[in-house]
Amino acid sequence: xxxxxxxxxxxxxxxxxxxxxxxxxxxxxxxxxxxxxxxxxxxxxxxxxxxxxxxxxxxxxxxxxxxxxxxxxxxxxxxxxxxxxxxxxxxxxxxxxxxxxxxxxxxxxxxxxxxxxxxxxxxxxxxxxxxxxxxxxxxxxxxxxxxxxxxxxxxxxxxxxxxxxxxxxxxxxxxxxxxxxxxxxxxxxxx
Amino acid sequence: xxxxxxxxxxxxxxxxxxxxxxxxxxxxxxxxxxxxxxxxxxxxxxxxxxxxxxxxxxxxxxxxxxxxxxxxxxxxxxxxxxxxxxxxxxxxxxxxxxxxxxxxxxxxxxxxxxxxxxxxxxxxxxxxxxxxxxxxxxxxxxxxxxxxxxxxxxxxxxxxxxxxxxxxxxxxxxxxxxxxxxxxxxxxxxxxxxxxxxxxxxxxxxxxxxxxxxxxxxxxxxxxxxxxxxxxxxxxxxxxxxxxxxxxxxxxxxxxxxxxxxxxxxxxxxxxxxxxxxxxxxxxxxxxxxxxxxxxxxxxxxxxxxxxxxxxxxxxxxxxxxxxxxxxxxxxxxxxxxxxxxxxxxxxxxxxxxxxxxxxxxxxxxxxxxxxxxxxxxxxxxxxxxxxxxxxxxxxxxxxxxxxxxxxxxxxxxxxxxxxxxxxxxxxxxxxxxxxxxxxxxxxxxxxxxxxxxxxxxxxxxxxxxxxxxxxxxxxxxxxxxxxxxxxxxxxxxxxxxxxxxxxxxx
Numbered sequence: 014x015x016x017x018x019x020x021x022x023x024x025x026x027x028x029x030x031x032x033x034x035x036x037x038x039x040x041x042x043x044x045x046x047x048x049x050x051x052x053x054x055x056x057x058x059x060x061x062x063x064x065x066x067x068x069x070x071x072x073x074x075x076x077x078x079x080x081x082x083x084x085x086x087x088x089x090x091x092x093x094x095x096x097x098x099x100x101x102x103x104x105x106x107x108x109x110x111x112x113x114x115x116x117x118x119x120x121x122x123x124x125x126x127x128x129x130x131x132x133x134x135x136x137x138x139x140x141x142x143x144x145x146x147x148x149x150x151x152x153x154x155x156x157x158x159x160x161x162x163x164x165x166x167x168x169x170x171x172x173x174x175x176x177x178x179x180x181x182x183x184x185x186x187x188x189x190x191x192x193x194x195x196x197x198x199x200x201x202x203x204x
Numbered sequence: 205x206x207x208x209x210x211x212x213x214x215x216x217x218x219x220x221x222x223x224x225x226x227x228x229x230x231x232x233x234x235x236x237x238x239x240x241x242x243x244x245x246x247x248x249x250x251x252x253x254x255x256x257x258x259x260x261x262x263x264x265x266x267x268x269x270x271x272x273x274x275x276x277x278x279x280x281x282x283x284x285x286x287x288x289x290x291x292x293x294x295x296x297x298x299x300x301x302x303x304x305x306x307x308x309x310x311x312x313x314x315x316x317x318x319x320x321x322x323x324x325x326x327x328x329x330x331x332x333x334x335x336x337x338x339x340x341x342x343x344x345x346x347x348x349x350x351x352x353x354x355x356x357x358x359x360x361x362x363x364x365x366x367x368x369x370x371x372x373x374x375x376x377x378x379x380x381x382x383x384x385x386x387x388x389x390x391x392x393x394x395x396x397x398x399x400x401x402x403x404x405x406x407x408x409x410x411x412x413x414x415x416x417x418x419x420x421x422x423x424x425x426x427x428x429x430x431x432x433x434x435x436x437x438x439x440x441x442x443x444x445x446x447x448x449x450x451x452x453x454x455x456x457x458x459x460x461x462x463x464x465x466x467x468x469x470x471x472x473x474x475x476x477x478x479x480x481x482x483x484x485x486x487x488x489x490x491x492x493x494x495x496x497x498x499x500x501x502x503x504x505x506x507x508x509x510x511x512x513x514x515x516x517x518x519x520x521x522x523x524x525x526x527x528x529x530x531x532x533x534x535x536x537x538x539x540x541x542x543x544x545x546x547x548x549x550x551x552x553x554x555x556x557x558x559x560x561x562x563x564x565x566x567x568x569x570x571x572x573x574x575x576x577x578x579x580x581x582x583x584x585x586x587x588x589x590x591x592x593x594x595x596x597x598x599x600x601x602x603x604x605x606x607x608x609x610x611x612x613x614x615x616x617x618x619x620x621x622x623x624x625x626x627x628x629x630x631x632x633x634x635x636x637x638x639x640x641x642x643x644x645x646x647x648x649x650x651x652x653x654x655x656x657x658x659x660x661x662x663x664x665x666x667x668x669x670x671x672x673x674x675x676x677x678x679x680x681x682x683x684x685x686x687x688x689x690x691x692x693x694x695x696x697x698x699x700x701x702x703x704x705x706x707x708x709x710x711x
Binding site: 033034035036037038052053055056059060061063064094097098101102105106109110111113114116117118120121122124125126127128129131133134137138139140141142144145148149151152155156159164166167168169170171172173177178179180181182183 | 264265266267268270271272276277279285286287340341344345346347348349350351352354375379380382383384386392393394395499500501502503526527528529530531532535536537538539540541542545546548549573612634635637
């Protein structure tokens, strides 16, 4: 991994881009711009040097590309947030796909960082971290039962019972934890 | 430490190794070859450029995992009329760690074409059958546990069934996929049988050795014969090198890196086909909004495929994706996107995959910079428009209220009537957002040395001792997810190579 750091004017542009792209909802009182910027910086640091240069070129393209993309003359980082969003939408709607790609690729970096934050996931009804943890535990229990009986040959699907029925397979297991473990411990016989 | 895996901190100084076969790459092709050769009794070393990450190290931080597991941190893209982002794993297990786990045998119509038109009799359905079976057994290719599919898949099933369209249930390489729906950043529950949890344990059980962080720079040749490799051991603390001498070299770096390695080494240039015939199975995504909750968080990435239009080269499929990836589908920014994402729980995602008739190319430019070029043709674009229209029809039949497309000037279909407008004003290639993870064909197999890079046994036509066993040898596009095909052909190549080396040893 390189020691890439966003500095000076480049950082100012990157911050303006992130600030215009991060989501905001009145019900979620979080200003995530600096956190997301730090995550974006980490992401760029993990890129090969050629891609890092490409990202910098895209940032400067967005900053000074207003006249070329017919989306305004002011540099991007001088715009208000609303103006910046409108500029991004205009460049993102450009007829030349390579021009459209500039804000779109920057959006991927910002979007992945912003929309995989735990608070954003929770807010939008996707508690991914809790779900992953639940699924890890649930699968461990299923595997414990498998260990007690030989696994059927492929392509036969494996079963969830007695830990879950098809109707409850994708439910959080928290409420069923006691009987689940008991069933596994008792050799998988009934729930 | 997993026995058999050597990371830079397990060794000191430059490495000088010797073995029967050195395999470059540990993905679908490389791991299969390595396990097969080790089980035949051959001393085999695998060199993997990327690091080792086990299940417990797969975090929920998506940008972090993209950086860790994928080449270029997931920033890879082909250039052309419309740039196409693609995924390529760069870790022990290769792309099998980050794929969706679909397991389809090569369609018989494709195998027949390879036999009849290209003279590749080794690749007949009958000859490949036992290899497909062995692959499926090894990687646990099976249907989902009952109830684990999730609403994204259920709605797709409902739409296709309402229209009377033919469905096929996916087999996936998983044991108890419990519907975490995080395949692309490494299966968090350990259910997916990537090569790290299928072929490589077989390899290690037979004494195989795998070195991580080993970037092969040069394929060594003596009197025109491949005799080993050298390169850099990417130790974070000091510059180190390695050298491996072997009786045979197997290149299995995937359809992009394999031709680049050969071009940088100026090898296999006789046919002019290295880096040519690049096919990518481009696909486009669609998203459909429903009145009722979909909840993509829970369920399998893809449990079904609609095969009704497969003879037209069109495959329709659901594709559940995490929230962050969904944010990339909509061509919106900032607040407009934030408002759209409020609907997350009500949105199902899917995609269309098209047999591409186009072929691109891959070239190593000066200083090793790769140039990867692919143009979707207008003929294929017609298929994409039809395929997207069909998938939209399926979603409307399942009860969707709106369907979001990947077409720049046609982003939303609000009713089935809009599908007619889509046909009436078909979007151009330049106005379509594509994506792919199926890269193939850049060192294709051929029975004629002027038409391909390797012979039907996977041997490079021009360089004795050099073999290729990955997606790059596929003679053409296959129309389905390719990992089972890659593994079956890699196994076939490995068995033949093993027999040859053992016979030489006996002689």
